[in-house]
Amino acid sequence: MRSEDLTARARIRDAAVARFGRDGFRAPVRTIAEDAGVSAGLVIHHFGSKDALRATCDEHVLTVIREQKSAAISLASPSETIGLLAGVQEYAPLFAYIVRSLLDGGALAGHFVDGLVDDAVAYLKAGEEAGTVRSSADPAGRARQVVATQVGLLVMAQLDAAAGHGIAPTESPAAAITQLYDRAMLAGLELYTHGLFTDSSYLDAYLEYKEKP
Amino acid sequence: MRSEDLTARARIRDAAVARFGRDGFRAPVRTIAEDAGVSAGLVIHHFGSKDALRATCDEHVLTVIREQKSAAISLASPSETIGLLAGVQEYAPLFAYIVRSLLDGGALAGHFVDGLVDDAVAYLKAGEEAGTVRSSADPAGRARQVVATQVGLLVMAQLDAAAGHGIAPTESPAAAITQLYDRAMLAGLELYTHGLFTDSSYLDAYLEYKEKP
DNA sequence: GCCACGGCTGAACGGACGTTTAACGTAGTA
DNA sequence: TACTACGTTAAACGTCCGTTCAGCCGTGGC
Numbered sequence: 001m002r003s004e005d006l007t008a009r010a011r012i013r014d015a016a017v018a019r020f021g022r023d024g025f026r027a028p029v030r031t032i033a034e035d036a037g038v039s040a041g042l043v044i045h046h047f048g049s050k051d052a053l054r055a056t057c058d059e060h061v062l063t064v065i066r067e068q069k070s071a072a073i074s075l076a077s078p079s080e081t082i083g084l085l086a087g088v089q090e091y092a093p094l095f096a097y098i099v100r101s102l103l104d105g106g107a108l109a110g111h112f113v114d115g116l117v118d119d120a121v122a123y124l125k126a127g128e129e130a131g132t133v134r135s136s137a138d139p140a141g142r143a144r145q146v147v148a149t150q151v152g153l154l155v156m157a158q159l160d161a162a163a164g165h166g167i168a169p170t171e172s173p174a175a176a177i178t179q180l181y182d183r184a185m186l187a188g189l190e191l192y193t194h195g196l197f198t199d200s201s202y203l204d205a206y207l208e209y210k211e212k213p
Numbered sequence: 214m215r216s217e218d219l220t221a222r223a224r225i226r227d228a229a230v231a232r233f234g235r236d237g238f239r240a241p242v243r244t245i246a247e248d249a250g251v252s253a254g255l256v257i258h259h260f261g262s263k264d265a266l267r268a269t270c271d272e273h274v275l276t277v278i279r280e281q282k283s284a285a286i287s288l289a290s291p292s293e294t295i296g297l298l299a300g301v302q303e304y305a306p307l308f309a310y311i312v313r314s315l316l317d318g319g320a321l322a323g324h325f326v327d328g329l330v331d332d333a334v335a336y337l338k339a340g341e342e343a344g345t346v347r348s349s350a351d352p353a354g355r356a357r358q359v360v361a362t363q364v365g366l367l368v369m370a371q372l373d374a375a376a377g378h379g380i381a382p383t384e385s386p387a388a389a390i391t392q393l394y395d396r397a398m399l400a401g402l403e404l405y406t407h408g409l410f411t412d413s414s415y416l417d418a419y420l421e422y423k424e425k426p
Numbered sequence: 427g428c429c430a431c432g433g434c435t436g437a438a439c440g441g442a443c444g445t446t447t448a449a450c451g452t453a454g455t456a
Numbered sequence: 457t458a459c460t461a462c463g464t465t466a467a468a469c470g471t472c473c474g475t476t477c478a479g480c481c482g483t484g485g486c
Contacts, residue, residue, distance in 0.1 A: 008463075028443060039465050044445060046463095102368065103316050110376040113369055124409075134411055141400030144369070146409070148397075149358060152365030155315065156326055156357070163323040184361075185419060187354030193416040196337075196359070196405035198347055203406040206398060221433075241473060252435045257475060259433095429486080439476070446469070455460080 009046045012036040014093075016043075017057050021096030021170060025054065025104055058101070058108040061094050065112070069119075095173040099154060116147045149188070153180055222259045225249040227306075230270050234309030234383055238267065238317055271314070271321040274307050278325070282332075308386040312367060329360045362401070366393055 006014070015036035019027045029050050033040040047053040068091070101109040120143035127133030136142045154169055157180050161168030169176040197203075219227070228248035232240045242263050246253040260266040281304070314322040333356035340346030349355045367382055370393050374381030382389040410416075 029445090030443075038463095040444085041446085041466080042464055050444065102372070103318070105316070105371055105375040107376065110372045113372060127410075132411055132414070133409060134407055136400065136403055138400045138403070141397060142404060142409075145362060145366075145397060145400045145404055148365030148369055149362045150365065151368055152361030152363065153358075155364055155368055156361055158318055159315070159323045159326060162318040163320065184354060184358060186423075187349065187351045187358045189416040189419050190349055190351070191355060191358055191404070192409035193413050194347055195408040196346060196355075198345055200406045201345070203402040206402050210399075242475090243473075251433095253474085254436080254476080255434055263474065427486100429484105431483090431485105433481090433483105435478105435480080437477090439474105441474090442472090444469105444471090447467090448465105449467105450463105450465080452463085453461090456458090 008036070008038055008042065012038060012043055012046060012053070013056055013060055016053055017061060017097050018093040020054070020057060021093050021098075021100055024100055024170075025106075029053075054106075057097065058106065061097055062108060062111060064091070064094060065115070069115075089174065092173045096170045099158065099169045099173075102151065103155070103158070113147060113151065116150070117143050120144075120146050153184055221249070221251055221255065225251060225256055225259060225266070226269055226273055229266055230274060230310050231306040233267070233270060234306050234311075234313055237313055237383075238319075242266075267319075270310065271319065274310055275321060275324060277304070277307060278328070282328075302387065305386040309383045312371065312382045312386075315364065316368070316371070326360060326364065329363070330356050333357075333359050366397055 012032065016032045019032050019035055023031075029043050030040045032053075033043050036043075043053065044050075047056055098109065098112055100106075101112070117140070121139055124133050124136075124139060124143055124146075128135055157166060157169055157176055160166040161171065161176070167176040167179050169180075225245065229245045232245045232248055236244075242256050243253045245266075246256050249256075256266060257263075260269055311322065311325055313319075314325070330353070334352055337346050337349075337352060337356055337359075341348055370379060370382055370389055373379040374384065374389070380389040380392050382393075
């Protein structure tokens with residue numbers, strides 16, 4: 001996070017993103033104010049209300065993500081998309097904020113996963129054209145499935161951390177992502193390479209059921 | 214939910230499970246008391262504190278799940294496991310409660326997903342032995358991956374509902390699950406049948422990297 | 427009939443927290 | 457210099473909410 005020479009408004013915003021990410025959205029305004037080195041009143045003065053502050057944070061995070069995305073348009077694989085932000089230490093607080101928003105059901109999270117799904121669709125399409133990815137009868141659904149797995153692993157990592165095992169994505173995002181991939185990469189690639197079933201009987205049965213129920 | 218002729222303690226507990234599931238854990242004690250037709254004081258009198266009430270709810274939900282599980286030991290496929298509870302209207306509040314716990318990072322959620330993963334391991338093993346499921350170099354990781362996808366889809370469904378699209382798992386669990394499978398089943402089966410990649414180059418590359426980094 | 431006791435209630439207490447308010451200081455302007 | 461505008465603060469306000477308290481009521485035992 002950039003530091004001292006920011007306008008108070010920006011300092012508050014950055015402090016809020018960091019504090020919300022670490023402690024969740026129940027973090028008191030006074031704490032955020034203290035983090036930013038200002039009074040609680042000033043926070044309200046600048047943003048109107050705590051909710052409005054959060055909305056501003058959402059907007060800011062979304063903006064940074066968009067910039068970051070278009071800057072890194074040449075990504076390797078779709079499964080790395082979600083981890084990229086977390087890798088750069090500077091963006092770790094943003095990542096934690098997004099995870100919080102995810103858990104909270106915030107509007108930002110909706111946009112964020114929509115973005116991830118869109119990206120996944122694009123990458124999978126590119127993969128198809130390059131011949132490395134199979135074609136699908138439901139490209140959007142497949143992309144959604146891929147993203148859901150990432151999201152689920154993230155949530156489960158947060159749960160594990162709460163239970164004392166592993167690293168919380170809201171605490172040290174970079175380390176958490178690393179640990180997550182360490183644990184899941186092999187099984188994930190295996191699944192995506194060979195599938196789960198030995199034949200297509202489940203799929204066939206479903207397709208048949210779909211035609212005449 | 215069973216009704217009138219319960220002891221007040223049990224009525225409070227059931228009301229708490231339902232209310233926590235619907236509104237989250239910030240639901241006021243007074244609201245729960247009202248739901249149960251008692252005073253707020255009595256809630257505390259019986260459970261000591263709101264936290265203790267929640268712990269009792271956790272315990273109760275976990276107990277019911279365990280009973281339910283051992284009663285339905287002859288399940289069809291692992292992907293149906295998570296939806297079973299929600300199907301029976303009576304257990305819908307429990308399911309909503311679990312989703313809340315998942316989003317909240319509660320201890321119950323940890324046990325719950327651990328249970329799911331254990332189940333998945335067992336089912337996949339059974340599938341392997343029956344010849345319908347491929348073998349894996351990391352059975353636990355694969356089970357975790359399968360469960361993570363379910364969890365992720367659930368979280369994303371909650372997000373969609375918050376954004377106005379679709380049904381919230383915490384509102385009408387049964388309907389939400391149905392909708393979720395409608396949207397995801399085809400892509401999921403496709404993935405689990407044929408995989409995502411056309412060849413094993415990604416997997417090979419990872420295995421090679423793992424041996425000599 | 428009286429007492430004790432447990433279930434139960436309504437009112438009150440106290441803390442946490444978002445927000446409001448009045449005032450202060452400083453920089454820019456006439 | 458006087459006036460204005462704005463960034464800023466400390467204190468106070470009001471509300472929500474978990475929890476406590478004093479007492480009421482009905483039941484079972486003596």
